[in-house]
Amino acid sequence: MKSSNGNSSPAASEIPSALEIRASRWRRPLGIVLALLALAYAWAVIAAPIDSTQGVIQKILYVHPPLAYGAYLGFVITGIAGMFFLGGGREDLDRLAIASAEVGVIFCTLMLVTGPIWARGTWGVWWSWDARLTVTLLLWFVYLAYLLLRNFSGQSPRTARFAAIYGVLGLVLIPLNYYVIEIFGSRSMHPENLEQGSLGDGMGLPFLLGNLTLALAFFYLLLLRWEVEAQRTLENGEGA
Amino acid sequence: MNVALAILWKDLVSEWRSRDRVVAMLIFSVLMAVVFYFALPDQRPEQLQALAPGLLWTAYLFAALLGLNRSLALELENDALAGLALAPGNRGWIFLGKAAANWVLISLVQVFTAAIFALFYRVDLAAGLGGLAAVVGLGTVGICAAGTLLATMAVRTGFREVLLPVLLLPALFPILAGAVKGSMSALGGEPVPFESLQLLIVVDGVYLVVAFLGFDYVLDE
Numbered sequence: 001m002k003s004s005n006g007n008s009s010p011a012a013s014e015i016p017s018a019l020e021i022r023a024s025r026w027r028r029p030l031g032i033v034l035a036l037l038a039l040a041y042a043w044a045v046i047a048a049p050i051d052s053t054q055g056v057i058q059k060i061l062y063v064h065p066p067l068a069y070g071a072y073l074g075f076v077i078t079g080i081a082g083m084f085f086l087g088g089g090r091e092d093l094d095r096l097a098i099a100s101a102e103v104g105v106i107f108c109t110l111m112l113v114t115g116p117i118w119a120r121g122t123w124g125v126w127w128s129w130d131a132r133l134t135v136t137l138l139l140w141f142v143y144l145a146y147l148l149l150r151n152f153s154g155q156s157p158r159t160a161r162f163a164a165i166y167g168v169l170g171l172v173l174i175p176l177n178y179y180v181i182e183i184f185g186s187r188s189m190h191p192e193n194l195e196q197g198s199l200g201d202g203m204g205l206p207f208l209l210g211n212l213t214l215a216l217a218f219f220y221l222l223l224l225r226w227e228v229e230a231q232r233t234l235e236n237g238e239g240a
Numbered sequence: 241m242n243v244a245l246a247i248l249w250k251d252l253v254s255e256w257r258s259r260d261r262v263v264a265m266l267i268f269s270v271l272m273a274v275v276f277y278f279a280l281p282d283q284r285p286e287q288l289q290a291l292a293p294g295l296l297w298t299a300y301l302f303a304a305l306l307g308l309n310r311s312l313a314l315e316l317e318n319d320a321l322a323g324l325a326l327a328p329g330n331r332g333w334i335f336l337g338k339a340a341a342n343w344v345l346i347s348l349v350q351v352f353t354a355a356i357f358a359l360f361y362r363v364d365l366a367a368g369l370g371g372l373a374a375v376v377g378l379g380t381v382g383i384c385a386a387g388t389l390l391a392t393m394a395v396r397t398g399f400r401e402v403l404l405p406v407l408l409l410p411a412l413f414p415i416l417a418g419a420v421k422g423s424m425s426a427l428g429g430e431p432v433p434f435e436s437l438q439l440l441i442v443v444d445g446v447y448l449v450v451a452f453l454g455f456d457y458v459l460d461e
Contacts, residue, residue: 086457141410148406153397158460162393165454169386169411172446179442180417183435 015237016230017092027223034216041213044206051200057121060114062206066214067111068136072174073218074104075143079171082164094160095233097167099225101146103218108140123189130189131181138177142170155236243329247337248344251311255345261310262345265303269353272299273360285362292361293423297416299353300376301383301409304346308387309404311342312395321396325459335455339388339448346380368426375432378440379419385447386411392458414443 016024041062051058077100085094115133116126127133146166153159199207255261276295280288315321324334354372358365365372387408394404422436 138410138413145406145410149393149397149403152399152403158396161457161460162397165389165393165450165457166407168454169450172450173411173414176414176443176446180414180439183439184417184421 015091015234016227017090020092020095020226020230023223024227027220027227030216030220030223034213034220037209037213037216041206041209044209047202048206049200049202054122057118059206060118060121061203062210063214064111064114064118065207066211067107067114069211070214070218071104071108071111071136071139074100074107074222075139075170075174077222078104078143078146078167082167083171085160086164086168091160091233092230094164095229096222096226097164098150098229099222101143101167102225103221105140105143105147106221107214107218108136108143112137112140119189128189132190135174135177135181139170139174142166142173146170155233241333243327243333244337244340247324247334248340251338251341252344254314255341261307262349264310265307265346265349266352268306269299269303269349270356272302273353273356277360288361289363289427292357292363293427294420295361296354296357296423297379297420299357300346300350300380301412301416303349303353304342304380304383304387305405305408307346307349308342308384308391308408309395309401311338311345311388312391313400316395321392321459322461325461331456331459332452334459335388335392335451338392339384339451342384342388343380346384347377350376350380363427364429365427367429368432371426371432372423375419375422375426375436375440378437378444379415379422381444382415382440382447383412385444385451389447389451389454389458392455411447415440418443 045059045062048059048062050056078097081093081097081100084090085097119128120126146163149166150159150163153162273295276291276298280291283291312321315324325331327334354365354376357363387404390407390411391404394400394407397403418436418439422432422440425432425436
């Protein structure tokens with residue numbers, strides 16, 4: 001309904017901003033390291049021993065938890081960037097929030113896809129209302145709603161403010177949801193944490209590489225998406 | 241503070257004159273009670289009684305969505321929202337006034353809805369009336385706090401009716417969890433577990449603070 005670019009925002013801040021230019025310098029080197037690391041990661045996962053009880057499906061371990069870290073990182077960055085945007089009105093941080101929410105949702109979706117496949121193989125069910133599963137699903141809905149809010153409201157300073165407030169609400173919901181699960185104690189089927197030595201022989205390296213590679217992939221995608229968003233803002237601004 | 245009271249009074253008077261929101265929410269809640277009966281066929285009375293707290297809260301949530309949307313959509317007429325935004329003083333008080341009015345109206349609907357559920361599903365309300373009232377009252381504070389903030393955002397987008405449930409429901413899961421557990425105990429004649437009340441109070445507090453502070457940015461043009 002609303003047209004893009006509210007009239008209340010003269011292009012006071014440069015697009016891309018100094019921060020965006022500095023950040024985008026990191027993307028290429030990061031991409032090269034990521035490509036090399038991805039090869040090592042793929043090799044390590046293939047070479048990793050097959051679990052004696054779970055079989056080959058256990059190899060999901062090398063993607064599933066790293067995806068979870070990426071998802072949560074994305075949501076936290078969205079909330080914090082939104083807060084700084086509300087406080088200082090820096091539009092580049094608003095663009096970072098969008099980028100981070102999108103990459104976070106992608107990581108979260110992949111985690112929610114890989115989880116049930118693994119669960120079916122080891123727990124015997126596709127889905128259980130396990131604590132961590134439930135919380136993650138709820139957060140996934142929050143950030144889907146965040147993206148819908150942005151898509152439905154068009155590009156305007158008002159949308160940016162609404163989204164920032166919703167992002168902050170989402171940030172608050174992370175501990176609240178954990179609190180709910182803790183007091184109403186649905187039993188967790190997830191392992192509590194990976195203690196030292198709880199991984200079998202030869203599983204530590206691919207797990208470590210998985211975490212590193214997917215963390216780099218997260219940041220690479222984040223930087224790429226951030227650049228795209230700056231470009232889009234620029235084009236919309238020129239077209240208006 | 242005076243701003244909040246003035247808006248509370250204005251909303252209650254305008255609702256008293258039209259009575260459209262409360263009537264719509266009430267009819268909707270009764271319809272939900274009937275829908276649940278057909279959605280859960282061939283249940284024994286005791287099974288229905290066990291399900292009643294969850295069903296009751298489902299009806300509460302959706303009725304509240306209806307009322308919240310309307311409460312803010314009303315302010316769009318004649319650009320009243322812009323007028324509110326121009327009012328002197330902290331805009332958080334405007335939020336509090338709107339949220340309090342919503343709380344009063346939704347609570348009123350909830351009382352009648354509970355009576356209807358008691359009638360249809362043979363729930364003994366008298367057994368835990370105090371506990372139930374506390375749980376419902378606290379749960380509704382959270383619904384109104386998050387709901388008023390998000391409805392103000394939703395009505396100002398092009399997809400207002402669609403957007404509010406999508407934005408609000410994920411934020412209400414913690415409230416639903418605490419409220420249903422608490423209502424189950426209350427309707428079962430047991431004292432409401434402290435954890436339920438504690439959870440509701442914490443969530444209410446957090447949402448009130450976020451909404452009070454955030455409303456300033458939401459009302460900006």
